[in-house]
Amino acid sequence: MKKYILIVCLAFTLTSCKKDASFSKEEVSVVEMQSPEPQPVNNHDVSQNSEQKIIKNGKLRFETADFEKTADKIYTAVKKYKAQIQSDNEGKDYNSITRNIVIRVSNENFENILNDISSGISYFDQKEISSEDVTEQFIDLEARLKAKKELENRYLDLLKKANKISEILEIEKELVAIREEIESKQGQLNYLQNRVSMSTLEITFYKHTTETGVTVSYGSKMWNSIKGGVSWIPGFFLGLLYIWPLLLIASLVFYYLRKRKKNLKN
Structure with a gap:
């Protein structure tokens, strides 16, 4: 009788161990099934309960009679409205000089700095002002x-309960994937927030130059080309010195073939 009781107890113990071993997969499945899914965003609710997120951009292109005065005007407006110069580039072609300045300014000062820079300009080759409502994308x-952070917390709770290496490894694998998704979503959110908080204004202005400067510039280019050609000659001969064995072999082969051809004729 005691033997039968012992066998029953042993069978019960093995069954309990098997149930404990399946802890990780069952718990993980439950967590995945119960993971919160974001609800679809309602446009009406967005407009009623959330602050609008607007991305503003502007492009200006115009001709100026005073190149330096226009640049000073832009920099004065940047300082006045505490904006930032993202880039400032200047270039020259055959009959004009061009300068391109990209400004980042807070949303509330976008119209103000735009009006200051545009004042006194009678004609724009290009003037584009755009705004994009990204409130729905931001909330989503x-x-x-x-939702991903809540799912991460659930897996962390599971990790505290796990007491086997296999369970710990499986949960940590899931946590790595979830944290990668969290970092990706956080990066997208930060980028969107940066574009919303700071508007971008690109300003391009140019001035026509006289033909005299073009002629002098072209003559200088010709002279530089001539000097470059002269300086190339010593380098050419130095290069020949590096390949003298090949030249010697080629000369011997040519001499042999020529002599053989001559003998065949004779």
């Missing part, structure tokens, strides 16, 4: 990021 990213 926030919701997805929140």
Whole structure:
């Protein structure tokens, strides 16, 4: 009788161990099934309950009579509205000089700095002002990021309960994937927030130059080409010195073939 009782107890113990061994996969499945999904964003709710997220961009292109005065005017406006110069490039072609300045300015000061820079300009070759409402995209990213963080916390709770290497490895593998998604969503959200908080204004202005400067510039280019050709000659002969064995072999082969051809004729 004691033997039968012992066998029953042993069978019960083995069954309990098997149940414990399946802890990780079952718990992981439950967590995945119960992971929160972001609800679709309602446009009406967005307009009622959320601050609008607007990305503003502008492009200006115009001719100026005073190149330096225009640049000073732009830099004065940048300082006045605490904007930032993202880039400032100047170039020259055959009959004009061009300067391109890209400004980042806070959304609330976008119209102000635009008006200051545009004042006194009678004609624009290009004037484009655009705004993009990204409120829905912003809220959707926030919701997805929140859901991923909640899922991460659930896996962390599972990790505390795990007592086997296999369970720990499986949960940590899931955590790595979730954290990668969190970092990706956070990066997208930060980029969107940066574009919303700071508007971009690209300004291009140019001035026509006289033909005299072009002639002098072209003559200088010709002279530089001549000097470059002269300086190339010593380098050519130095290069020949590096390949003298090949030249010697080629000369011997040519001499042999020529002599053989001559003998065949005779």
